[in-house]
Amino acid sequence: MEPEAEAAEHHEVRAAQGGDLEAFERLYRAHVGRVLALCARMTGDRTMAEDLTQETFVKAWEKLASFRGESAFGSWLHRVAANVVLDQARSASRHPRKAETAEDADVFAAQASARDVASAVDLERALAALPEGARAAFVLHDVHGFSHEEIARLAGQAVGTSKAQLHRARILLREALR
Amino acid sequence: MMDCTRAADLLDEYVDGTLPESEARDVRDHLLACPACARSEAGLRALLRRAAQLPAEMEPSRDLWPGIQGRIAAEPARTARPVPSVAPYGWIAAAAILLVVLTSAVTLWVVRRQAPAKPPQAVASPELAALRMSEPDYLQARKALYAALQQRRGSLSPQTVKILDQNLAAMDQALRAMKAALDKDPGNRGLAVLIESTYRQEIQVLMQAASLPANA
Numbered sequence: 557m558e559p560e561a562e563a564a565e566h567h568e569v570r571a572a573q574g575g576d577l578e579a580f581e582r583l584y585r586a587h588v589g590r591v592l593a594l595c596a597r598m599t600g601d602r603t604m605a606e607d608l609t610q611e612t613f614v615k616a617w618e619k620l621a622s623f624r625g626e627s628a629f630g631s632w633l634h635r636v637a638a639n640v641v642l643d644q645a646r647s648a649s650r651h652p653r654k655a656e657t658a659e660d661a662d663v664f665a666a667q668a669s670a671r672d673v674a675s676a677v678d679l680e681r682a683l684a685a686l687p688e689g690a691r692a693a694f695v696l697h698d699v700h701g702f703s704h705e706e707i708a709r710l711a712g713q714a715v716g717t718s719k720a721q722l723h724r725a726r727i728l729l730r731e732a733l734r
Numbered sequence: 735m736m737d738c739t740r741a742a743d744l745l746d747e748y749v750d751g752t753l754p755e756s757e758a759r760d761v762r763d764h765l766l767a768c769p770a771c772a773r774s775e776a777g778l779r780a781l782l783r784r785a786a787q788l789p790a791e792m793e794p795s796r797d798l799w800p801g802i803q804g805r806i807a808a809e810p811a812r813t814a815r816p817v818p819s820v821a822p823y824g825w826i827a828a829a830a831i832l833l834v835v836l837t838s839a840v841t842l843w844v845v846r847r848q849a850p851a852k853p854p855q856a857v858a859s860p861e862l863a864a865l866r867m868s869e870p871d872y873l874q875a876r877k878a879l880y881a882a883l884q885q886r887r888g889s890l891s892p893q894t895v896k897i898l899d900q901n902l903a904a905m906d907q908a909l910r911a912m913k914a915a916l917d918k919d920p921g922n923r924g925l926a927v928l929i930e931s932t933y934r935q936e937i938q939v940l941m942q943a944a945s946l947p948a949n950a
Contacts (some may be wrong), residue, residue: 576804596792617806723746
């Protein structure tokens with residue numbers, strides 16, 4: 557992010573921390589696309605992802621006072637989103653698998669360049685079909701850049717478990733895309 | 735010399751660049767000597783390139799903000815915090831300005847309606863569709879905030895309560911007029927936008943009222 561944009565966002569965050577809901581709405585507008593992408597890929601379910609995106613921003617509003625600016629606001633928000641999705645997964649016995657997963661994958665890829673669309677659709681579909689833990693590890697580590705340590709902390713698991721889940725995801729995806 | 739099983743175990747960390755150099759060198763040597771493992775490495779790197787090319791953002795199928803705003807508004811006690819950017823009674827000024835804007839908007843609409851105009855469009859606009867989707871969230875938030883305000887009424891000054899009531903009544907009247915007009919002219923995009931904007935502003939005023947200190 558450019559320094560000017562970063563300063564503007566810092567100003568919005570400070571305003572939102574002071575209770576300015578309109579500033580928080582502007583932060584929502586700036587970040588909703590990325591948060592939704594993370595939730596959608598982690599769940600493999602577009603409808604659930606939109607609900608979890610809303611939950612993420614409600615949680616973010618509640619926790620905003622705890623944001624100290626030690627990381628970028630977007631990074632902090634992504635951790636909140638990952639936590640929301642993992643909490644939901646912990647509380648549910650399983651994610652309902654939806655028949656329209658393939659259709660969702662088309663929507664997921666809609667914003668990619670034409671050249672990448674076919675590849676993205678294939679990968680989104682393969683991702684949606686992964687087991688939950690493997691999918692979360694791949695999405696967080698390989699798509700959104702979380703470290704194994706962060707994933708382990710968020711998921712309440714050992715670093716080795718995160719690495720094992722990622723290894724499994726990578727093998728399954730390569731098989732699926734072969 | 736490292737074997738294929740060990741190389742496969744370390745391949746993830748090798749490709750991620752997190753393997754200590756001594757082990758990374760052994761993996762590199764093995765990959766140079768083993769075509770099968772080299773293919774596996776190439777496949778993994780190709781997968782990671784594809785992952786990096788996935789779109790970073792997705793477009794929601796609907797505006798998710800009204801639902802978020804509604805939930806925040808419905809739990810003011812948990813989420814309300816001081817509003818230092820608004821001076822005491824500043825919100826009253828804001829509400830008064832809003833009242834003028836609303837009155838002008840409704841007047842403008844009535845004047846335009848009385849003038850000869852093109853026939854109303856029969857087809858509902860995307861703005862109306864968006865309003866229909868977000869309206870339940872606004873109504874839920876309004877209901878919760880009105881209930882919260884009712885409980886706080888006794889702790890606010892009579893002047894504040896009077897101005898607040900006048901403004902909320904004006905907003906309500908404006909909303910009713912605009913909604914009645916929209917029912918007759920569902921293709922009127924401006925009205926749909928204006929109604930949604932009025933809902934937002936009403937929620938904002940209610941939230942600020944809910945966070946006022948006692949005797950304000």
